[in-house]
Amino acid sequence: MSSENTAAPQSPKAEAKGALDRYFKISERGSTIAAEFRGGLATFFAMSYIVVLNPLIIGLGKDASGNALGVPQVAAMTALVAGVMTILMGVVAKQPFAMAAGLGVNALLATTIASTPGLTWPAIMGLVVWAGVLMTILVLTGFRTAVFNAVPESLKVAIVVGIGFFIAFIGLVNAGIIRRMPDAAGTTVPVSFGVSGHLLGWPTLVFLFGLFLTIALFIRNVKGAILYGVLASTALSIILEKVVPSGSSVKSPTGWSLNVPVWDSNTSKLPNFSLFGSADLFGAFGTLGGMAAVLLIFTILISAFFDAMGTSVGLATEAGTIKDGQIENVDKVLLVDALGSVAGGGTSSSASQIFVESATGIGAGARTGFANIVTGALFLVAIFLSPLVTVVPFEAVAPAMVFVGFLMIRQAVNIDWNDWGLGIPAFMTIIFMPLSYSIADGIGAGFISYVFIRLVQGRGKDVHWLMYVVSAVFLIFFANGLITGWMH
Numbered sequence: 001m002s003s004e005n006t007a008a009p010q011s012p013k014a015e016a017k018g019a020l021d022r023y024f025k026i027s028e029r030g031s032t033i034a035a036e037f038r039g040g041l042a043t044f045f046a047m048s049y050i051v052v053l054n055p056l057i058i059g060l061g062k063d064a065s066g067n068a069l070g071v072p073q074v075a076a077m078t079a080l081v082a083g084v085m086t087i088l089m090g091v092v093a094k095q096p097f098a099m100a101a102g103l104g105v106n107a108l109l110a111t112t113i114a115s116t117p118g119l120t121w122p123a124i125m126g127l128v129v130w131a132g133v134l135m136t137i138l139v140l141t142g143f144r145t146a147v148f149n150a151v152p153e154s155l156k157v158a159i160v161v162g163i164g165f166f167i168a169f170i171g172l173v174n175a176g177i178i179r180r181m182p183d184a185a186g187t188t189v190p191v192s193f194g195v196s197g198h199l200l201g202w203p204t205l206v207f208l209f210g211l212f213l214t215i216a217l218f219i220r221n222v223k224g225a226i227l228y229g230v231l232a233s234t235a236l237s238i239i240l241e242k243v244v245p246s247g248s249s250v251k252s253p254t255g256w257s258l259n260v261p262v263w264d265s266n267t268s269k270l271p272n273f274s275l276f277g278s279a280d281l282f283g284a285f286g287t288l289g290g291m292a293a294v295l296l297i298f299t300i301l302i303s304a305f306f307d308a309m310g311t312s313v314g315l316a317t318e319a320g321t322i323k324d325g326q327i328e329n330v331d332k333v334l335l336v337d338a339l340g341s342v343a344g345g346g347t348s349s350s351a352s353q354i355f356v357e358s359a360t361g362i363g364a365g366a367r368t369g370f371a372n373i374v375t376g377a378l379f380l381v382a383i384f385l386s387p388l389v390t391v392v393p394f395e396a397v398a399p400a401m402v403f404v405g406f407l408m409i410r411q412a413v414n415i416d417w418n419d420w421g422l423g424i425p426a427f428m429t430i431i432f433m434p435l436s437y438s439i440a441d442g443i444g445a446g447f448i449s450y451v452f453i454r455l456v457q458g459r460g461k462d463v464h465w466l467m468y469v470v471s472a473v474f475l476i477f478f479a480n481g482l483i484t485g486w487m488h
Helices: 019-024 033-047 050-059 071-093 103-111 121-140 143-150 153-174 202-219 225-243 283-288 290-319 330-346 358-363 370-382 394-414 420-436 439-456 465-478 480-487
Strands: 099-101 178-180 191-193 352-354
Touching: 019 033, 033 225, 033 358, 033 370, 033 394, 050 071, 050 099, 050 103, 071 099, 071 330, 071 352, 071 370, 099 103, 099 330, 103 121, 103 290, 121 143, 121 283, 121 290, 121 330, 143 290, 143 330, 143 465, 153 178, 153 290, 153 394, 153 420, 153 439, 202 225, 202 394, 225 394, 283 290, 290 330, 290 352, 290 358, 290 394, 290 439, 290 465, 330 352, 358 394, 420 439, 439 465, 465 480
Parallel strands: none
Antiparallel strands: 099 352, 178 191
């Protein structure tokens, strides 16, 4: 496990200092109130962009009837659900795993499911609620935890390493260091370094400043190195935008990605809660029929189910909250995550999931659910105070994500690379996560290849029966397009 600023084990456990300390196990996990506070702040800054980005994906996307949910409405619901579910995760599961609308599910809803003929947004969000209800049942029956326990240790480690690569890749893409090549470029290369192979613009300077400052502070054992890197980079970005404006990347390739760091004097606004409770639980069944509606629920369920499992393994490993191969309070972690889909669908903000960016807060010192109280409270404040989520640019947070990726990737030494039945599936898991931009897809690739290789080796009896079940489910999931085409 990684401690806040060194590769050494965590400090010895201190005696609990009051009810708050005992409840969250702050001293027991080698942490302090100050470290939890720093970690909570770092997590909020790392994932606050979702309050801006989710409304642009879900709020602007039109359903089959041409109707949109609306940006202000989705923004209010996104911040509300993120705040409530993050606090609930902290209080109930006592883990530093923040929650918000998952980017995988919201993209699936906006780009694929919303185009289904006859479906409206209320009906679509009803499907998300049903997916959450089914996940809740799977948790309460112990199935979801059993699947977690059936995964070989090397594959669990590979999930951690894959998430490390994934979060670092997200940071590099968000900062514009790695960019998608335009289709008109006349090349088969999918991504490029900077702008046409060159690092240009003031936002890039902010990223480089933040990355090297974070590295320097970490090496010098400065407590809160990651958070200080984010804050210093944000301050620099505000100054640069004031002196030498770069604008948005929408207008210029050297502009800021998503958030332009300008402090708006209009700091407060009344939220729009009109989407609360607007989901239609039976609309999709009436429009599409039972089989087609169940297939869509299954698609949403698989994406959210395994994304959370993989993310929680990675975060718990970094936080040091795995004992005897088990995440502490894993049943409660998975239960709150499942309820997040119910809450997200019920508020039309998309399924709320454990956020991989929580690793940024863990890297800054968070070890307990108390950090979630800080993160969640800031999300609730962000419902009314827009600068909290609009002033911090991606370029200021990305260095922390890249560095946390390094902390997680170090676990690769614990994979048994000499066993082909573990090494190859581990590689498939690690490589698929960042390149498919999906934790669930990476897990699926690893599980299927693990079962296949063990069968080829004549060691099928070594595979837990649940791994066969889950691998079969992933095969159906990956073949969903073929199945849908055949049905039509």
